[in-house]
Amino acid sequence: MSVDFKTSETKENLMRAFAGESQARNRYTFAAEVAHRQKQKTVEELFTFTADQERAHAKVFYDLLQEFSGENIEISSAAYPINISENLEDLLNFAKHNEYEEANDVYLKFSQKAQEEGFQKVAYAFTEIAKVEQIHCDRFEKLAELLKSNQLYTATSPSVWICVNCGYIFEGTNAPLKCPVCMYEQGYFLPVDLISCKDFIKGKK
Ligand SMILES: [Fe+2]
Ligand SMILES: [Fe+2]
Structure with missing residues (x-):
C-alpha cells in the first residue's frame, strides 16, 4: 500500500x-x-x-x-x-x-x-x-x-576501577574514597567492566 x-x-x-x-x-x-x-x-x-x-x-x-x-x-x-x-x-x-x-x-x-x-x-x-x-x-x-547492589565502588573479589577524570587505574575490592592522583571523589571511579560501555567515558567533562 x-x-x-x-x-x-x-x-x-x-x-x-x-x-x-x-x-x-x-x-x-x-x-x-x-x-x-x-x-x-x-x-x-x-x-x-x-x-x-x-x-x-x-x-x-x-x-x-x-x-x-x-x-x-x-x-x-x-x-x-x-x-x-x-x-x-x-x-x-x-x-x-x-x-x-x-x-x-x-x-x-x-x-x-x-x-x-x-x-x-x-x-x-x-x-x-x-x-x-x-x-x-x-x-x-x-x-x-x-x-x-552497592557494586559501583565495592566488589567481592579484586576488581579494577578507572578514575574518569584523570585515568588513574585502581585494583582492589573498594574504589578509593579519593583518587590518589587528581584527588577527585569516589564518584569519579568507574568499574572497568563497564568499559564495554566505554562510549560514556570518552573523556567528556
Ligand atoms: Fe532515542
Ligand atoms: Fe534512548
Whole structure:
C-alpha cells in the first residue's frame, strides 16, 4: 500500500517520535544535573552521553519531516512520561523503562506502519533507532543494578576501577574514597567492566 505522506499515520508517528526524543533529551539532562549535585560522575556522564544521542535521534526524525517545513503537525494522541526524583537509581530505572518501551514496542510499531504505508526510509530509521534504544536500556539497567547492589565502588573479589577524570587505574575490592592522583571523589571511579560501555567515558567533562 502506498499512502500520501501528508495524510499518513507515519507523518504523525515521526512527530510523536520527534517530541519523544526531544523530551528524553531534556529528562536525561535534568537527571544528569541531579547526578552532578550528588557528585556521581559516572551516572552524570551516562545521562549526558545518552541525552546527546536522543538529540541525534530527534534530528533524524525531524529531518524526515522536512517537506512540512513552515507548517504545524497535529498529533491526535500521545503520552509522555514524567520522571522526577532525586534518587539516581529511580532515575536510571525510569530511563531503562522508557527505552525498553521505545525499543520493543513503539518504534517497532512505527516501523511496521511506515513499511505498510510505503515509506521505506522512515521504516529503516525506526528499526535502527529501536536497536540503539535497546542498548540505552541495557546500559541504564546495568548502572541501576550496580548502584542498587552497592557494586559501583565495592566488589567481592579484586576488581579494577578507572578514575574518569584523570585515568588513574585502581585494583582492589573498594574504589578509593579519593583518587590518589587528581584527588577527585569516589564518584569519579568507574568499574572497568563497564568499559564495554566505554562510549560514556570518552573523556567528556
Ligand atoms: Fe532515542
Ligand atoms: Fe534512548
